[in-house]
Amino acid sequence: MDVAKNFPLVIILILFIGAFIMPLLKNKIYNKAFSLMTIGISSVLSLITLVYVNRYGTFLYRVGHWDSPWGIELSIGILEAIMSLLLTSVAFVISWYSVYTIEKEIKDNKVCFYYTLINILVGALLGIVYTNDLFNAFVFIEVSAIAACGIIVVKDKKENIKATLKYLILSSVGSGLVLMGIAFIYSITGNLNMTFINKELSQTFMAYENSILISLGLFTIGLGIKSAMYPLHVWLPDAHSNAPSTSSAMLSALVLKAYVIFYIKILYRMFGEEIISQFPILLFMVLILGSLGMIMGSILAILQKDIKRVIAYSSVAQMGYIFFGIGLGNTIGLVSTFFHILNHAIIKSALFLTVGSMIEKTGQKKLFALKGIGKEMPITLGLFTVSALSMVGIPILPGFISKFNFAIGSIKGGKSIFVVVILISSLLNALYYFPIVINGYFGEENLEGKVFKSKEKTIKELMPILVLIIAALILGASSNKIIEMISNGVEVF
Amino acid sequence: MIYKNTIIAILLLPMLGSLIGWLIGRKSEAYRDTFNILLTGAEFLIINLIFKRIATGPVELFIPDIMGIGLSLKLDIFRYIFIWVTSLIWFLTTIYSTQYLIRYKNRNRYYAFFMLTLGSTIGIFLSENLINLFTFFEIMSFTSYALVIHDEDEYAHEAGRSYISMAIIGGLILLMGLFLLYDYLGTVDIRPLSMAMKDLGNIKYLISALLIIGFGVKASIVPLHVWLPKAHPAAPTPASAILSGILVKTGIFGIIVVVSIMMNGDMVLSTVILIIGFINMFLGGFLAMFQRNIKRILAYSSMSQIGYILMGIGLIGLLKEHNAIAVYATLYHIFNHALFKVLLFLCAGVIYMILHELSINAIRGFGKHKNILKILFLIGLFAIIGMPGFNGFISKTLLHEALAEAHHMYHNMWFNVAEVIFTISSSFTVAYLLKIFVAVFMEKSDKYKGQYKHHLKKRAMIPMVALSVVIIYIGLRPNIILKVLEGTMVLFNAHEHIEPHFYNIHNIKSSMITIGFGFIIFIGFISRYLRKEENGEPVYVNPSLKWFSLERHLYIPVARFLYRSSSMIFKVIDRGIINLVMYVSNSLKALSGIKVKKPSKAIENLKIKKPNVLVRKNNKNEFTTFSDILEILRFNLNSLMYGVFILAIMIIVVLGILVF
Amino acid sequence: MEKLLTNYYETASIILFGVGFVTLLLHSNLIKKIIGMNIMDTAIFLFFISKGYIYGKEAPIIRGVHKGIQGYINPVPTALMLTGIVVAVSITAFALALTIKLYEKYGTVELDEIMRIRGE
Amino acid sequence: MKNSLILFPILFPQIAALIMGIIKFKNNKRRNIYIGTVIVLNLVFIIALLSTNQSMDFHLIKINNLLDIYFRIDKLGILFVLLASILWIFTAFYSFVYMPHEGKEKRFFLYFMLTLGVTVGIAFSGNLFTLYIFYEYLTLATFPLVIHSGSKEALRVGRKYLIYSFGGATLALLGIILIFTLTNSVTFMEFGILQGLTLDNKDLLLIIYMIMFIGFGVKAALVPLHSWLPAAMVAPTPVSSLLHAVAVVKSGIFALIRVSYFIFGSEVLYEIRGNYYISILVVLTILMGSLLALHQDNLKKRLAYSTVSQLGYILLGIVLLNEESLTGGLLHLVNHAVIKITLFFCVGAIYFMTEKKYINEIKGIGKEMPITMGCFAISAISLVGIPPTNGFVSKWYLALGGLEENKILFAVILLVSAMLTAGYLLPIVITAFFPGEEKKIIKKEPPLSMLIPIVTLTAIVVTLGLFPNIVLHLIEDIVKGIV
Structure with a gap:
């Protein structure tokens, strides 16, 4: 079974090589099939890796068999395996959905680029997740940034270009800051491998307090920009709302998360718990920013009039939860963060896809124009409703479980007052999700002149969303096992 | 045993009779009238017949489970007097009613309630248990209410309002007394109560005061009499006759029970x-x-x-x-x-x-x-x-x-x-x-x-x-x-035997x-001061109309004041949360509508370099509202410039916090 | 103050970074913004390389005699920065391409102008 | 495995509802037969279930001590579930006639059956978490019923309903989490689970109790969080009657009983004086509801405010923490349900036959619809608390409970409120029956299938008044077990 140790690299390679082959295939059907195939294979391989890791524990993979400090190392624990499974499988489902719809949003000649970019993006994100090497991570970050910009701008509208430029500039500043942080760390330790840095730092960190703090700050802000930490989220609503729906799903569900994973790795693998606990102010700041994000994101979402922007701002709020979990600084917080990453990735992509199909069928993006949509597209709105309920935190659905764990985490962490923040934020969530559902399904004047199921998509096209929802339900139902697994992963992190 | 059944019979006879009479009355009025006369006659007859048995000693009856506490009835000579009079009067007024009511409307309803009232009145006199008594008392209030407002005109409704509101308030006060009674003594049976009340402290005065007030409304004791002069004229005459002759006595009965029996x-x-x-x-x-x-x-x-x-x-x-x-x-x-x-x-x-x-x-x-x-x-x-x-x-x-x-x-x-x-x-x-x-x-x-x-x-x-x-x-x-x-002497602990000579x-x-x-008095006062000549006709005047009226000048204003003031308070609470939200949102709206002089310096400074967008309205109007500014601000906040600006601030703040 | 003067590489890179950042922040012309971004990147590169440089040592290229580990500077930062420069260039290229697109759509590269066009 | 039968009455109506959503019925009659069968069968099944075994429990999903979907049958649950399912049958038969009047029957009946399942779920919940889940679910299931008409007004009200309910549930959740962190268990137990706990953090417990009381109190229309209830009157009559009588408000009450007696326990509550602060709100609820009812001209609104006040009675019974008061509270839970549903049915019948909803419009309606209004009159008298109707019995126990605490105030408030109740209900009866003007009387009695539920319920009102022991014994049993 040691073959499985090669899988992480194989996955990345498959995706990248696939990406470079794709422009050569002229026919876009081949393109789609090829892209789906590569992502599908990689998700299968991720699954195998997960099984393997679950059985045999964490392993390190030396790329090109160079030994650690010099060569690049991939480190695959349970968490990485789970994340890679998440990334690949969600990406697979999103691509599957995009197969049916992508032509409607972008020009025909861009289709093959789109899939190339998707492959590159997923590959780069996986790289970020797997790698144990700072500089390697930096490169993957830059690659993913460019690919992410690519899948936004592929729509080729005025707004897209502007949004992309904004995203590009901000995220390159962000990566600049990350690089600066790396420089500080490197100047202290002379190493780029996280495990080694950790060893060095744990002996000498007292001497370099300022440098460590500065680099921590730089990492926080740099990655904060990329993962839309409030108030550095300014690029997100524009980018997410203007991109093609599948891209939005991809961006919101996956791209943001990879950087969070990297951030957690930096905090706990590179600096280590010992150092982090020396500077409680950092985690507290993250906690506060997370709480602010939870509340402000929701409030801003309430104010929006464009449905995709609503969901984009909801992402801001959900990222707030994730940072909140990190900021709690205890195991439960971290576990909940991971669980929330899973949950949010699945649900948010489902939301973007359902909204995407509504917009596609009606041609309307504004909330008021989408009133009565439940009559025309009952199933789609039904799927939207389930996702929305999960977002709000109705029990059994995964959203509730993660929120609940956050609450437990904050009580256990002695920060009971933040439970209130969680609850307020859930209520605010309800405030912007429910009106969409209610106005969609009910209301006499809304439904006038609408024909039942007149605009419904075929079941075939809705399958991907259905798969996502089922996945979410399973996630909710078997949350116990998954949380256990994550906790195991967090312990060996 | 037969006498126990008889007691039940005299209680239920009018109640069932009311229903049957009502049903008959829907078909034929004449048969109903006859039926009612026969019924009350029979009632009177039965009551006469059982006198011998009652004279030898009281008959008691207990049916458990009814109303939770059981139905406890008793017929002794004291109660018998009330019942006898009641049945006699009812019998006579029923006969009288058949003539009196000929030109009235809703006769059927009248008889139904008339009979129900009889049943409940008898129930009151029979009850040995205060809760049963209260029950019948309340039933009687409601059924007699239907008699009082039988005319359904303005005056009758007005009188009916006084009557029913006083009856209900009285009933509730009575109930309060019963609550206390039961709470302190754990029983509401009249006989045990008379033993138990002795040992009770001063609370017994409160209890009996409450009970007396409750019964006193019916008995029209001062100052609870205000309904009486209104209700009696309003009702049809047979009804006023029984109101005055019998129903008032139910209150008296209650007072006797409280004062003389319970409190000894x-x-x-x-x-x-x-x-x-x-x-x-x-x-x-x-x-x-x-x-x-x-x-x-x-x-x-x-x-x-x-x-x-x-x-x-x-x-x-x-x-x-x-x-x-x-x-x-x-x-x-x-x-x-x-x-x-x-x-x-x-x-x-x-x-x-x-x-x-x-x-x-x-x-x-x-x-x-x-x-x-x-x-x-x-x-x-x-x-x-x-x-x-x-x-x-x-x-x-x-x-x-x-x-x-x-x-x-x-x-x-x-x-x-x-x-x-x-x-x-x-x-x-x-x-x-x-x-x-x-x-x-x-x-x-x-x-x-x-x-x-x-x-x-x-x-x-x-x-x-x-x-x-x-x-x-x-x-x-x-x-x-x-x-x-x-x-009845035993009941009141009276031992003497008197042989008065009246004549x-x-x-x-x-x-x-x-x-x-x-x-x-008649000649010196009424004929002189109350009788005036008008247009050659002697006319009686009523100066007392202008006098102080308890109801008009005291009860109603006080009630109205209480009602209004408490309504005010509660309305505020009722709308409280909503109003608060409305207030906040309104004030925000108002605020956003406030006209301010051109975007303030602070906002301009925020942008560092004055962007042209802020003046995109080409300075047409010197003043812009706050919401306009917010709109522009929101628009600008969305820009890249703002993003970078926030970024810079964040870097400074975060690093500042961390390092220092 | 003395610290700043002795570590003049770092000082210079921070000043450069500042210059780049301010350019990025204040100029509404997109090209200038991109230039600012480049300046920032350059500052970071300078900073990084200076971390690897030790005064009086040679670049790690063996000319003739191998001087031992002590004789050469650390080559890793330099190598890394080469990658970094490549990345930066590619991003610059991408950004410039986008700017051209933007110019095609709006007819200007001034962000203020663009915002006004969109706003109306 | 036998224990899993407990799921049946919860799931059966829901599945049946979903099936109804899928299949198409040839005509309304068949659909009605289907619905009627389902609801009656459910009751039959519940009775069968109860008669076989009194104590059953079943873990559906157990993730940890908190996230545990756990059902259990106990006497309190039995009381609630029987009440709900019996009244549901009446409402169903009433709605068969009423609902075509409002339209969109299919949707109505779908959610109607769904709500039955949820209510049973609430009754059988074995721990706070399950209760909470069904509580939230209830909000969602009843929401489409509330906004049935779909008008702007209805939507606005619906939004209000949601906001209030979710706000309340959120507070309750906060309480649940806090309780869990204290005790590591949220399973209901007689005399509470906090008993063994050392009471060094009284303030915390007090805060938790307040939070939960207010949280669940939203559904129980606790002042000042009651305003969704009168607003929700835009719903069709069967919905309002259900909302008021059993499903929603009583679920709130039920949850409060669970929290007060099965989580905290009366002794702990005494200790932390939790009841003291709450009773202020409760008194306010009682007085305010009845006073504001006087202001309403819309019949249904008047009844809605009346519900607010009557719920206050029940809450009073809960917070006084002694046997009598709880007996009274539970009795009133049953009695008020029966009375209020009758009143609503009558008002609905009036609206159904004449399209009248305001008090000044119904002058003399008692002559046109004597049976309906007669039932209304009896129920109204019962609500005032005048013997020999059931309203009196519960009031009796409540007042005694209040006096047990040596607070005459409570008894006085009950009576004042009773007076106000008379003030807002009896004028309706009087104008209906004694209009004082002759006009041609056209009999407008509603159809028989509407009349039968009304009359039967009225009969129940009187029977329960005359023979309260039917339910009293069960309630006394319950009370003995938990106070």
Whole structure:
């Protein structure tokens, strides 16, 4: 079974090589099939890796068999395996959905680029997740940034270009800051491998307090920009709302998360718990920013009039939860963060896809124009409703479980007052999700002149969303096992 | 066993009869009338038949599970008196009703409620358990309400409102008393209560006060009498007759139970009741003189007579072991009052039946040539004023003697005052009845010259005649009743046996003096001050209308004030949360609508370099509203510039916090 | 102050970074913004390389005699920065391409102008 | 495995509802037969379930001590579930006639059946978490019923309903989490689970109790969080009657009983004086509801405010923490349900036949619809608390409970409120029956299938008044077990 140790690299390679082959295939059907195939294979391989890791524990993979400090190392624990499974499988489902719809949003000649970019993006994100090497991570970050910009701008509208430029500039500043942080760390330790840095730092960190703090700050802000930490989220609503729906799903569900994973790795693998606990102010700041994000994101979402922007701002709020979990600084917080990453990735992509199909069928993006949509597209709105309920935190659905764990985490962490923040934020969530559902399904004047199921998509096209929802339900139902697994992963992190 | 069933029967008979009668009445009115007469007749008959059994000892009955606490009934001689009178009066008024109501609407409803009222009244008198009593009491309030507002006109509704609201409030106060009673003693059975109450501290006064107030509303004790003068004239005459004759007695029954039985004639309480009795008797009589509506006069008269009864109840307590005379007096008067007051009401009813008018001014001289009616009315009059030879004389004499005995016992100067009030009130009685009699039956009128004879049917006459006969009979042979009353002595812990001689000089003299006073008052006051000449016609005026009215000037304003003020408070609370939200949002809206001078410097500085976008309205208007600025701000915040700016701030802040 | 003067590489890179950042922040011209971004990147590169440079040592290229580990500077930062420069260039290229697109759509590269066009 | 039968009455109506959503019925009659069968069968099944075994429990999903979907049958649950399912049958039969009047029957009946399942779920919940889940679910299931008409007004009200309910549930959740962190268990136990706990953090417990009381109190229309209830009157009558009588408000009450007696326990509550602060709100609820009812001209609104006040009675019974008061509270839970549903049915019948909803419009309607209004009158009298109807019995126990605490105030408030109740209900009866003007009487009695539920319920009102022991014994049993 040691073959499985090669899988992480194989996955990345498959995706990248696939990406470079794709422009050569002229026919876009081949393109789609090829892209789906590569992502599908990689998700299968991720699954195998997960099984393997679950059985045999964490392993390190030396790329090109160079030994650690010099060569690049991939480190695959349970968490990485789970994340890679998440990334690949969600990406697979999103691509599957995009197969049916992508032509409607972008020009025909861009289709093959789109899939190339998707492959590159997923590959780069996986790289970020797997790698144990700072500089390697930096490169993957830059690659993913460019690919992410690519899948936004592929729509080729005025707004897209502007949004992309904004995203590009901000995220390159962000990566600049990350690089600066790396420089500080490197100047202290002379190493780029996280495990080694950790060893060095744990002996000498007292001497370099300022440098460590500065680099921590730089990492926080740099990655904060990329993962839309409030108030550095300014690029997100524009980018997410203007991109093609599948891209939005991809961006919101996956791209943001990879950087969070990297951030957690930096905090706990590179600096280590010992150092982090020396500077409680950092985690507290993250906690506060997370709480602010939870509340402000929701409030801003309430104010929006464009449905995709609503969901984009909801992402801001959900990222707030994730940072909140990190900021709690205890195991439960971290576990909940991971669980929330899973949950949010699945649900948010489902939301973007359902909204995407509504917009596609009606041609309307504004909330008021989408009133009565439940009559025309009952199933789609039904799927939207389930996702929305999960977002709000109705029990059994995964959203509730993660929120609940956050609450437990904050009580256990002695920060009971933040439970209130969680609850307020859930209520605010309800405030912007429910009106969409209610106005969609009910209301006499809304439904006038609408024909039942007149605009419904075929079941075939809705399958991907259905798969996502089922996945979410399973996630909710078997949350116990998954949380256990994550906790195991967090312990060996 | 058979007697127990009989008790159930006399309780259920009217209730079932009401339903059956209603059903019959939907098909045929004549059959219904007959049915009702038969029913009440049967009821009366049954009650007569069981007298022998009751005379030997009380019959008790307990049916568990009903209303949780069980239905506990008891029939002893004390209750029997009430029940007998009730069934008699009901029987007679039912007969009378069949004639009286011919031209009325909703007859079917009337009879249904009439019978229900009978059933519940009997229930009240039978109950041994205060909760049962309360239950029947409330049922009676509601069923009699339907009788009071039978006319459904403005005046009836107004009266009905007073009646029902006072009845409900009274009922609830009574209930409060029951709550406390049960809470402290754990029982509501009357007999055990009389034992248990002794050991209770001062709370027993609160309890009995609450109970008395509750019953007092029905008994129309001052100041809870306000419904009475309104309700009696409003109801159809048979209904007013039973209201006055019987329903008021349910309140009295309750008060007797509370004061004399439960509290064993507690001194304090008895004194209070005594005082209330005097106020009642004086005030009722005094106000009656001013009234012009016959029924209203009779209503106030009821109030005054209730005062006598209350006085009797008070004396039962005050006289302690010598209270036998007071017991006799009280019960006798209750009995008598039912008879003569009903007779008087029925007479008034006859007038109303014919003329649809009750004001003395309008019916003046109506009875000049109606000899039968005149005689009947006169019998009632003599009875009530205590003319020797009529039953009123007997009970008044007894009452007077009881009062004298109390005076003798306590030697308190207040009893002198009491004597005076007693006499004056009796004179008032004479005066106001004379007012009716003179105006209606003596004065001449051009309008009425003996017509309408055919209107008076036998069915209306028989009850009145029957009543007159009874009145005279027991007036002449008082001992029949007294013998019956003897059976109640045990209940009141009275041991003496009295053999009073009524027809002696002393008694007749004092009666005559009273009547004489009455004449003087009538001639000296009523004829002189209340009778005015208008357009050559004598007209009675009622100055008391302008006087202070408890209801108009006290109860209603106070209630209204309480209602309004509490509504205000609660409305605020009710809308509180919503209003708060509305207020905040409105103020935000208002704020956003405020016109401000051109975007302030702060906002410009935020952008560092003044962006052209801010003035995209080409400076058309110098002023922009706050919401405009917000709009522009929001737009700008979305820009790349802002993003970078935030980024810079964040870097500085985060690094600053971390490093320093 | 002395610290700043002795570590003049770092000082210079921070000043450069500042210059780049301010350019990025204040100029509404997109080209200038991109230039600012480049300056920032350059500052970071300078900073990074200076971390690897030790005064008086040679670049790690063996010319003739191998001087031992002590004789050469650390080559890793330099190598890394080469990658970094490549990345930066590619991003610059991408950004410039986008700017051209933007110019095609809006006819200007001034962000203020673009915003106004969109706003109306 | 036998224990899993407990799921049946919860799931059966829901599945049946979903099936109804899928299949199409040839005509309305068949659909009605289907619905009627389902609801009656459910009751039959519940009775069968109860008669076989009194104590059953079943863990559906158990993730940890908190996240545990756990059902259990106990006496309190039995009381609630029987009440709900019996009244549901009446409502169903009533709605068969009423609903075509409002339209969109299919949707109505779908959610109607769904709500039945949820209510049973609430009754059988074995721990706070399960209760919470069904509580939230209830909000969602009843929401489409509330906004049935779909008008702007209805939507606005619906939003209000959601906001209030979710706000309340959120507070309750906060309480649940806090409780869990204290005790590591949220399973209901007689006399509470906090008993063994050392009471050094009284303030915390007090805060938790307040939070939970207010949280669940939203559904129980606790002042000042009641305003969704009168607003929700835009719903069709069967919905309002259900909302008021059993499903929603009573679920709130039920949850409060669970929290007060099965989580905290009366002794702990005494200790922390939790009842003291709450009773202020409760008194306010009682008085305010009845006073504001006087202001309403819309019949249904008047009844809604009346519900607010009557719920206050029940809450009072809960917070007084002694046997009598809880007996009274539970009795009133049953009695008020029966009375209020009758009143609503009558008002609905009036609206159904004449399209009248305001008090000044219904002058003399008692002559046109004597049976309906007669039932209304009896129920109204019962609500005032006048014997021999059931309203009196519960009031009796409540008042005694209040006096047990040596607070005459409570009894007085009950009576004042009863007076106000008379003030707002009896005028309706009076104007209906004694209009004082003659007009041609056209009998407009509603159809028989509407009349039968009304009359039967009225009969129940009187029967329960005359023979309260039918339920009293069960309630006394319950009370003995938990106080």
